[in-house]
Amino acid sequence: MDEGCDGTGLCIDTGDGEFMEISLHSRNSFERKKNPSQDSGFEDRGSKSKKKGLSVSDFLTRNLFSRKAKESEDDAEQGWKLFGRIPPKQAPDKDPQQITQEFQNKLRSVAQPKNSKKSDIEVMSTTALILENRPQNLPTKDPEEAEKHRQQYEAMVEAARKKELKELKMKKKQKQQQLKNEDKVVCAAKRWTDEILPNWETMKSQKKTRELWWHGIPTNVQGRVWQLAFGNDLNVTNELYEICCSRADDRIRMTIESSEIYGNSETSSEPPSSKESSVELIKLDVSRTFPQLCIFQKGGPYYDLLHSLLGAYACYRPDVGYVQGMSFIAAVLLLNMDVADAFVCFANLLNRPCQVAFFRVDEELMKVYFHTFEEFFDENMPGLYSHFKKHKVTPDLYITEWIFALFSKSLPLDIACRVWDVFCRDGEEFLFRTALGILKMYEDLLLHMDFCNLVQLLTKIPEDISGDTLFKHIDTIRMNIDKKRFNQVLAVNKES
Structure with missing residues (x-):
């Protein structure tokens, strides 16, 4: 074995007068490397034979795996890099329209479930029920007993299959009903938006409108319908709401200051409904309004709005003040309209005889x-x-x-x-x-x-x-x- 002829590998004497060069620095260990003397057309002075530039894979294939020589040569043509990836094979040229069509066909095949009808009624859990014979260390069953157990097993499997089939049919029916209800809501919303609301005075008393009303107003128009239905007989304006809010803020500030100076002693002759009793009750009730929604509690997006609306109403109607239960009514209104419109509806709603x-x-x-x-x-x-x-x-x-x-x-x-x-x-x-x-x-x-x-x-x-x-x-x-x-x-x- 001699040092590499070109300084990049080793030359091994094969015993038949030929030399094989093993490359040590090529990134592709299966890549053939030719001897420089062969490339230049000259023969080595120390030998009459030509040097063959062979890689390690060719050497191993020739001497150890001769029966796979042909396959190895094919693999060597493709090649594998030790620390990299070889370039991909060149795909045959295709028309762009053909490529687009193939891609769309693949997407369509993925989007469409196969055998959807069969999967709807497929029952899986019954496969876990397996009929087993007794262990070999126990006496065998009597034929009648074995037949009885087999029948019981089949009955259990059939009952489980029917139960799951029934549940699947029920789920399918519920899903169909849900889709049907969603379609109804979409159609109803379109009728409210396009037909009823633009012609409110003439349409609100018609039979078809009242029937549609009975089944519920779509949420996207619910607030608008409520505003029109409750009306504004009190002529409450947005400016009035701002004034009442300002008064409520002043009232709260005065209440806090007086409580700090005088404690809990009575310092005013105003009725309790318009004093700190209402302020404290509002604070308490706002935090308890729809707690499951977590939006009316302190730090929530509707906390300040609800507090302002209730405080403004307590100033607007000091004879009524704040009463427990008002916070829920105001909260429902705020969920369907802005705070100024909610105040208008709130004031007119609570002015109805029953609420008064x-x-x-x-x-x-x-x-x-x-x-x-x-x-x-x-x-x-x-x-x-x-x-x-x-x-x-x-x-x-x-x-x-x-x-x-x-x-x-x-x-x-x-x-x-x-x-x-x-x-x-x-x-x-x-x-x-x-x-x-x-x-x-x-x-x-x-x-x-x-x-x-x-x-x-x-x-x-x-x-x-x-x-x-x-x-x-x-x-x-x-x-x-x-x-x-x-x-x-x-x-x-x-x-x-």
Whole structure:
């Protein structure tokens, strides 16, 4: 073995008068390297034979793997770099349109699931049920017993398969219903936007509009419809809201300063509703408004807006001030419109007769509403009404909170908003109709409860309540007694 002839490798004598050069510095260990003397056409002086420039792979292939020589030569032509990548093979030239078409076909094949019909009903978990014989160290089963066990196994597998098949069909049906409902919402939103809202005065009382109203207003137009339905009889303006906000800020600042100087002593002759009692109550209630949403609590995006709106109303109506339950009404409005428009709707909404009676805590007028409600309760569900009378469950124990917060605190938010939709259309009558619908929905359950359980259920309605089911029960409630509507019966009770 001699040093490399060119200083870059070794020359090995093969024994037949020829030399092989092994390259030590080539990046491709399988690359053939020719001897410089061969390239130049001269013969080495120390030998009559020509030197052959061979790589390590050729040497090993020739001497050790002769049967694979041909394959090795093919591989050597492609080559592998030890510390790099060889250039890719040249692909045959294709027309750009053909390449685009092939790419689109691949995308289409990926997007379209194969055998989608079969996968919908495929049952997987039953494959985990395997019928095994007894271990060899135990006596074999009696043939009758083995047959019995086999039949039981097949019955179990079949039952599991049917159960999973039923669940898959149910999920498929629910998905189809969901898509159907989404299409309905899109169509309804288009009708509200293109047909009803531009022609509000002429369209709001039409039968088709009222039917569309019953099924709920799409969220993208809900705020606008509420503004039009509640109206602005009080002529509240955005400027008035800014003035009331400024007064509320001054009131809060004065309250804080006076409490720091005088402590909790009374320093003003103003009614409690307009003093720190309202300010402190607002702070407390704002943080407890829709806690599951985490947007009305301190640091949330709606905390300051809700606080400003309620403070402005307390200054706008000092005779009413702030009453617990107002924060939920204001919060629902803020979720559907900006703060100035929400204040306008809030002020006009709380100026309605039923809300005035409850928020000013007019006990005599509240009793009239309760008595009217009980008359319709007896008319629609006499059995449940008698059961409530027996256990002395009166309307003030459960319906007060429903009216105060307009069901926004008692029902899930989406269902409460749907109640608000129809409340905008039908007025206070629908609030009591909704209350009767809730009682109708849980009638069978309520008939078997005592006082404690009755009050507990009605003050904490189950969270899994279905909006569609509730409105089906509301639809069955008749709001007339001897051809008298709710407002007529209420007026008679007010006079008596």
